[in-house]
Amino acid sequence: MTLSYTDIERVPRHVAIIMDGNGRWAKKRTWNRLRGHREGAESVDIITEAARVAGVEYLTLYAFSTENWSRPQDEVVGLWELLGDFLEKKKSKLITNRIRLHFIGHMEHLPEKTREKALRVKRETEANGWDMTLTLALSYGSRDELICATKAIAEKVRVGTLRSEQITDATITEHLSTVGLPDPDLIIRTSGELRISNFLLWQSAYAEYYFTDTLWPDFREPEFLEALRSYAGRTRRFGKTDEQLGG
Ligand code: FPP
Numbered sequence: 001m002t003l004s005y006t007d008i009e010r011v012p013r014h015v016a017i018i019m020d021g022n023g024r025w026a027k028k029r030t031w032n033r034l035r036g037h038r039e040g041a042e043s044v045d046i047i048t049e050a051a052r053v054a055g056v057e058y059l060t061l062y063a064f065s066t067e068n069w070s071r072p073q074d075e076v077v078g079l080w081e082l083l084g085d086f087l088e089k090k091k092s093k094l095i096t097n098r099i100r101l102h103f104i105g106h107m108e109h110l111p112e113k114t115r116e117k118a119l120r121v122k123r124e125t126e127a128n129g130w131d132m133t134l135t136l137a138l139s140y141g142s143r144d145e146l147i148c149a150t151k152a153i154a155e156k157v158r159v160g161t162l163r164s165e166q167i168t169d170a171t172i173t174e175h176l177s178t179v180g181l182p183d184p185d186l187i188i189r190t191s192g193e194l195r196i197s198n199f200l201l202w203q204s205a206y207a208e209y210y211f212t213d214t215l216w217p218d219f220r221e222p223e224f225l226e227a228l229r230s231y232a233g234r235t236r237r238f239g240k241t242d243e244q245l246g247g
Helices: 022-028 033-054 066-070 073-096 112-126 142-159 169-174 221-232
Strands: 014-018 058-065 099-104 132-140 186-189 208-211
Touching: 022 033, 033 058, 033 073, 033 132, 033 221, 058 066, 058 073, 066 073, 066 132, 073 099, 073 112, 073 132, 099 112, 132 142, 142 169, 186 221, 208 221
Parallel strands: 014 058, 014 186, 058 132, 099 132, 186 208
Antiparallel strands: none
């Protein structure tokens, strides 16, 4: 890849993306929705590579939400098949590029074949160390994640291994499925929708947002570069004043 990121002063450590617009991309061409998802998978490959070249350490992609189960059955089945084929096809590239595959969400809800394949590819990409983490959110919903964390914490309080007054910000963070991942610095949503759709609600407290009208299958290196440029031009204050930040 011949991307030049030299004009980007500050690269986000963790970029998270709500990949939206595959269906509309296909509809515009009078194709079925799965063709949109297939083209969307191409964008996943291209943006993973672009993120690696840019120096992004963590890329998290919202690939299947807890709500997506209610889509037509053939689309749901097609999406899992697509994911399995994609991981199999890209496995050696991930390993060569030292990209570890990681998952958040209810992996136990996935079709068995897809889950086994996904977990096998994950193990293989972890075997020899990594420089970048690609996290796929699968059967993921942030409220559900917070409910699970709350239950786990409540249970610790009940059995006496944790006192309620000991609960801090870190306690919640450590009980989420994203444990071990830094909070996202930049969250991108494609396709013109201005919503967060139950994605990383706790983790995005101080994230910068970038919304673009571009549909996910059309979101490629130039569009990603533009998002990084936008991020680099922002001042993150984390609740402080410009003066406190030395501005
Ligand atoms: C949203 O577009 C996209 C999804 C629900 C699925 C995302 C899947 C992919 C990008 C392809 C496979 C993923 C991987 C990781 C290889 P939409 O269908 O909601 O589009 P619409 O809003 O235009 O209907």
